[in-house]
Amino acid sequence: MSDSNALPPSEPTGKPRRITIHDVARAAGVSLTTVSHALNDRGVVDPATRARVKRIAAELGYRPSVRAQRLQSGRANCIALLSSMPFAVAGGTSRLGFMMEVAAIAAEAAMARGLGVVLVPPLEGAGGLLETLDIDGAIVIEPLAGDPHIARLRERGVSIVSVGREPLTDSPVPYVDLQSADTARLLLEHLHAHRRTQIGLMIGDGARQSYVETERVYREFTQANGLPCTLVKAPEAQGEAAGAEACAQLLAQMPGLDALCAPVDAFAVGAMEHLHKLGKRVPDDVQVVTRYDGIRARTAHPPLTAVNLHLERVAALAVDLLFAHLSGDRSRQTVAGPAPELIVRASSA
Template identity: 55%
Template sequence: MPGPVRPAIADVARVAGVSRTTVSHALNEIGKVEPRERVADAAAELGHRPSLRARSRTIGLVSSMPIAVAGGPSRLGFFMEVAAAASEAALVHGYALVVVPPVAADPPLDSLDIDGAIVVEPDQDDPATRRLRARGVPVVTLGKQQSSDIPHVDLRAPLAGRLLLDHLREQGARRIALIVGGGRRNSYVDITAVYREFADRHRMEPVVVTADESGGEAAGYAACAELLNGHPDIDAICATVDAFAVGVLRALTEHGLRVPADVLVATRYDGLRARTSTPALTAVDLHLGQAAASAVELLLAGLKRETGPQVIANPDPVLVARRSTMRSPGEQQRDAGDDREQWTTAQPSSGSAARPKRTS
C-alpha cells in the first residue's frame, strides 16, 4: 500500500518566499502561525496539487434502500448512523470512507475508486452488491443478503422480531399485525418468519401487510388504513421500518384510535423518528455502531486476505420500551365493552408507563 507522499515542498517554498524548512515546519504544525498561513496560501495559489499524489485507501458505504425509509428526518436515519460509525472505524484503520447514500437514481458505482464496499441491508439479488462484485470490488454486507454467502454482519433480525412481538403480547396485545417493506431484505424475511411462528404458537390470525419502501411514511399510512379496513380488531402493529411506523401513528389518530390506549405500535430501528414521534415509539437498539465497526473489520480482513470468520454476529439487540406500547395503569381501552373485550382482559405489565425502560 502506498504511504503518504509529501507535496512538492520546493515549489511551495518558492511561492511562499520561505525556506524549505519553514514549509516543512508549517506542514507539521510547528513554528509561528504567520508563515504557516503564508505557506498554505502559496500551496493554494499553485492552483493544482503536486503531480505526485498519494492515494489513500478507501472503502465505500452503499445503500440500496430508498431515501424515504433510510433517510429519516434531516436525513439522519439508519444509513447515516451506520456511516458515522463506519467512517470512524475506517479512519482508525487508515482507510477513508466514501458515503453513497440511497439518493441518486444511478449512483456512480461503476467508477467509484474504492478498495472494497459495505452494502447496508441489501435486498436479495441486490443490484448494488452485484454491480460492485461484477467490477471485482470485495463486498461485505451489513445484514445478510438473502440466498448468498457474501460475508456479513448478522444484525440478529429474528431476535429483534421476537423481542418486539413478545413485548407487545406482554403489554396485552392479542391481535398483532405486521407491516414489512416489499422486496426480500433479510430483516423483512426473518421478522416475517418469526411473526408467522409467533402467530401460530399463540393461535393468532397472521395479518401481514406489505408497504412500498419508496413511499416512506405515506406508505405506512396507507398500509395502516388498509389494515384497519380489513381487520378493524387489531390491537397492535409491528412496523419493521420506522418511517412506516410514523405513518401508522398518523393513520391511527385519523381513525380516532389512541396509541397506546387502543392500539400499541412498535418498530425495529431505534432512530430519531422513534425517539421524536408522538408518542415516542418502542423500538430495538440494534447496536448499529458496533455492527458498522464489525463490517469495516470484516471487509479489511478480507482485503488483507486474512482468514477468519465470514460472518460476525452482532450482540443481542435490546428492547427500548417507550410510550407507544406502555399503557398507564389507569388507562382504559376505548370500547372495552365491545368485541375487543375478550382479548383485552390481560393487564399491562408495566406500572411505569412514562419512563422508557430497557429490557433484555
C-alpha cells in the same frame, strides 16, 4: 539513547526535508523491504524488529507519502458505504436515519485503519457512481435479494461486506448478522405480554433479510400462541405515506387490531398518523412498536418503543470484516452482531 540521533539534513531553504523510508532504513540498520513490511504490518518480520522500526520512524517524524503508497500498492485506501433502500426509508426529511448513523461510526472506524469512506446516497441513479468510484471495498447496508449494487461491485472485483445478510442466496457476501429474528421476537413478545391478541405486522415490499426473518418469526409466533396472522407489505419508496395506507389495509382485514409491529420506523410513524385520524389512541387502543431506535422513533407522537441495534458496534464490526478481507484474511464470512435491546416508550407503555 535513540537509534536515530542524527538530525535530518535541511533543504537549501533551511527547512528540514521530508523524512523518507530510506532515512528510517538507515537509522534502523535494516533493508527498505523490512521497513516497508514493518510499517504496513505485512510480510514476515521479527516482532522486536517491527516494533523498533516503528519506534524509530516515529522518532524521526516519518510520514508516509499517500501518493507513493497508492502508486506502489495500487490501492485507493478508500471504501464506499451504500444502501439500495429508498431515501424515504433510509434517510427521511431529517437525513439522520439508519444509514447516516452507520456512516458516522464506519467513517471513524475506517479512518483508524487509514481508510477513507465515500457515502453513496440512497437516491435513484446513484448506483451509476459505482462505475467510476476509486474504491478498494464497499459496505452495503441491508441489501436486497439480487441487489444491483452488489452485482456492480462484484463485476468490478471489489471486496464487499454487508450489514445484514444478502437474502435468498446460498452464497451471500460476507456479512454482519443484524439478529433480525431475535429483534422480531423481542417486539412480538413485548406486545403479547401486554395482553394484545390481535397483532398486525407491517413490513416493506422488498426482499431484505430483516423482512424475511421478521415475517417468518411472526407466522411462527402467531401460530404458537393461537393468534390471528395478518400482515401487509408496504412500498418502501413511499415512506410514511405507505405506512398510513398499509395501516388502513390492516384495519380492513383485522378490525380489532390492538397492536402493530412495524419494523420500518417510517411506516410506524405513518401508521400512527392514520390511527390518530381515525380517533384511535396510541397506546390505549393500539400499541405500536418499531425496530430502529432512531430520530423518528424518539420524536414521534407518542415516542415509539424501539430496539437498540447497537449500530456503533455493528458498523465497527463491518469495517473490521472488510479490512480483514482487503488484507487477504478471508477466514471469516459471518460475524454476529450484538444482541438487540428493547427500549420501551409511550407507544406501548
